[in-house]
Amino acid sequence: MKITVLIAEDDPDMCHVIKKVVEEVEGVEVTGEAGDGVEAITLIKELSPQVVFVDIDLPGKNGVELAREIFDINPWTFIVFATAFSEYRSEAFDLYAFDYLVKPFKLNRLRQTMERIKSVVDGKITGKQVSGLTKPNHPVEKARIFKDNNEYVYLNLNDIIFVTKEERKTIIYHNEGVLKTHENLSDLEKQLGGYPFFRSHKGFIVNLNMLKKIIPCGRGSFELVMANTEKRPFLTWENAKILENMTNSKVL
Incomplete structure (x- = not known):
């Protein structure tokens, strides 16, 4: 089963990097990309992605507002913040963020996050x-x-x-x-x-x-x-x- 991903990022270069790295993980597919928060919500309703990568500083609707709406639509969405703003970390985890990556981050760190999500989805992590x-x-x-x-x-x-x-x-x-x-x-x-x-x-x-x-x-x-x-x-x-x-x- 494919794990579907949406990327909400207004920097096209960063969006390309995130897409390239997460799709290196077997069974992962980026099905949508949004350059602002309003477009992201529209695509989330249309595509129902399992994972959403969110930048904080999005036009139209910032990343924290976007995360709240995502949770109201589907509380089981894996939300990963990828942002230059470290000060929103506590609020992000309170909303339920699977992870919070502060730019610039190592690509392997991004890959590890996606692999861990895959392990959770596949039921490989026992508690x-x-x-x-x-x-x-x-x-x-x-x-x-x-x-x-x-x-x-x-x-x-x-x-x-x-x-x-x-x-x-x-x-x-x-x-x-x-x-x-x-x-x-x-x-x-x-x-x-x-x-x-x-x-x-x-x-x-x-x-x-x-x-x-x-x-x-x-x-x-x-x-x-x-x-x-x-x-x-x-x-x-x-x-x-x-x-x-x-x-x-x-x-x-």
Whole structure:
């Protein structure tokens, strides 16, 4: 299976270099190039690339704004910043950046980033099995009614696997499928009432009772292998430490 890449870079020479290096990795294809942030969003909606290389100083829409929109459209996109601005590193990783390359960077460093993404996609990176989290309290059997488009759905909260945003809607993955709602993540987080629901990332709320494995992914972030789904939410390094303190368990 080809790994598809889009490059959002207003310097044609740098765009050419990134394309040349990442396509040296077997199974990788650059399917789109954008010279500004607005064009990048249009191509992302059209092409659905798995990986996007983003420059911070883009005309039309800067790289941080672009990354936020990418995450709202598809939270599983691998975002790699390749920029001359080092001061946005913390904000980039908070948004979920797989990597942050500061120009000028060595070409081998770029190649290693692409190879690591390929290893994650191919499932070659194994993580730590999670079991026996010390629960601060036991979840109570309860349910809620959610509005899914024009229908009302009665859902047992213990059946929720995780919650995220896709195509600017809040998506609830549960044991029987998916549910779409217009409630925002922050409001939903409060309504779910704490443990076992945990905000692993700005874009994800996970049910810790469904957590099976934690896999290193990029620099300072992790993928979560959940029960009953192939989708993998993200966990930031900062939230991993919070999870450890909350459960009195070593998870990393």
